[in-house]
Amino acid sequence: MDFTALIAVVLAQLWYLLPLLLLVTIAKSPWFKGMIGEWLINVSIQLFLDKQEYQLLNNVTLPLEQGTTQIDHVIVSRFGVFVIETKNMKGWIFGDPRHKRWTQQLFRRRHGFQNPLHQNYLHVMTLKSLLGLADHQLHSIVYFIGDCTFKTPMPDNVMRRGLVSHIKRKTTPVLTPAEVSHIVETIQQERLAANWQIHKQHVAQLKARHATPHSKPMTAKTVPVNLAAYDPVEISQTLGDHTPACPKCGSHMVLRTATRGENKGNQFWGCSGYPRCRQIQPLLPSKHNEKHLHSL
Numbered sequence: 001m002d003f004t005a006l007i008a009v010v011l012a013q014l015w016y017l018l019p020l021l022l023l024v025t026i027a028k029s030p031w032f033k034g035m036i037g038e039w040l041i042n043v044s045i046q047l048f049l050d051k052q053e054y055q056l057l058n059n060v061t062l063p064l065e066q067g068t069t070q071i072d073h074v075i076v077s078r079f080g081v082f083v084i085e086t087k088n089m090k091g092w093i094f095g096d097p098r099h100k101r102w103t104q105q106l107f108r109r110r111h112g113f114q115n116p117l118h119q120n121y122l123h124v125m126t127l128k129s130l131l132g133l134a135d136h137q138l139h140s141i142v143y144f145i146g147d148c149t150f151k152t153p154m155p156d157n158v159m160r161r162g163l164v165s166h167i168k169r170k171t172t173p174v175l176t177p178a179e180v181s182h183i184v185e186t187i188q189q190e191r192l193a194a195n196w197q198i199h200k201q202h203v204a205q206l207k208a209r210h211a212t213p214h215s216k217p218m219t220a221k222t223v224p225v226n227l228a229a230y231d232p233v234e235i236s237q238t239l240g241d242h243t244p245a246c247p248k249c250g251s252h253m254v255l256r257t258a259t260r261g262e263n264k265g266n267q268f269w270g271c272s273g274y275p276r277c278r279q280i281q282p283l284l285p286s287k288h289n290e291k292h293l294h295s296l
Contacts, residue, residue, distance in 0.1 A: 041084075044164055048164045049168075053077055054075050055076045057187055057191075059072065060074050060187060062187075071083060073086070076183050076184050079172065081137060082139045083123050084163075085120040085140075088145050089144060090106070091104050093105075094151050095115065096152065102115050102116070117142060131183055133183075141159075141167075142159070144160045247279065248277055254271075254272050256270040269281045269282070
């Protein structure tokens with residue numbers, strides 16, 4: 001039997017399935033879902049916020065001394081400058097505004113990610129410095145798109161829905177129409193070109209800035225580093241992603257919680273090589289961290 005001829009006949013009859021499968025694959029990808037989520041945000045803002053009152057700027061990339069910072073959305077109005085950070089995530093989301101790292105759980109696997117409030121804090125401070133604004137003239141918002149559920153209480157400015165209504169609740173004018181026009185003009189002049197090359201450079205800088213030798217996903221037995229003892233945002237940003245190395249084997253340590261014994265409920269550093277390496281050490285600030293804390 002000539003299988004080549006048979007395959008040719010099948011392909012001739014079912015050729016339309018290939019582009020269909022490609023479209024289905026793209027539609028299910030996180031990239032496409034994120035793009036749709038961003039599009040829905042833009043449509044909601046443009047439909048339900050008065051364009052004469054609220055001016056929307058998307059994908060604002062601004063230069064910094066250490067590289068660039070990219071702001072998903074900036075809305076400028078008489079009621080302030082709304083700085084919006086969007087997160088396209090699914091699963092369960094655990095987070096505390098005071099902690100440097102939050103957690104995403106998908107089934108039995110956990111992944112740590114940067115506290116988006118801290119991430120947006122950099123955006124807000126960048127605009128504050130650029131525009132010469134006061135704190136009450138800037139509003140930070142973190143908006144989650146995607147099929148996710150908050151499993152811990154979140155502040156009012158972290159949300160999965162109700163973005164437009166949240167913005168409309170700000171009804172006290174803090175900027176004049178002339179100041180609004182000047183702010184929009186300044187951002188437009190200072191922002192970098194919104195093209196693929198700039199975005200690629202920004203992503204590369206982020207990876208270099210936040211690269212760590214222990215970027216493996218967390219398991220159910222590991223939890224994010226808890227810096228609650230050093231509450232202020234400035235402290236958590238100064239400390240960086242410092243975690244101790246195992247004094248026995250050199251692997252990175254992870255923060256664990258004792259589940260039994262007299263120390264039940266207490267946290268400690270445990271070697272990530274467990275059970276091969278069972279080295280532990282108390283949860284105490286390192287000399288590196290103490291030095292930074294005393295200097296603040």
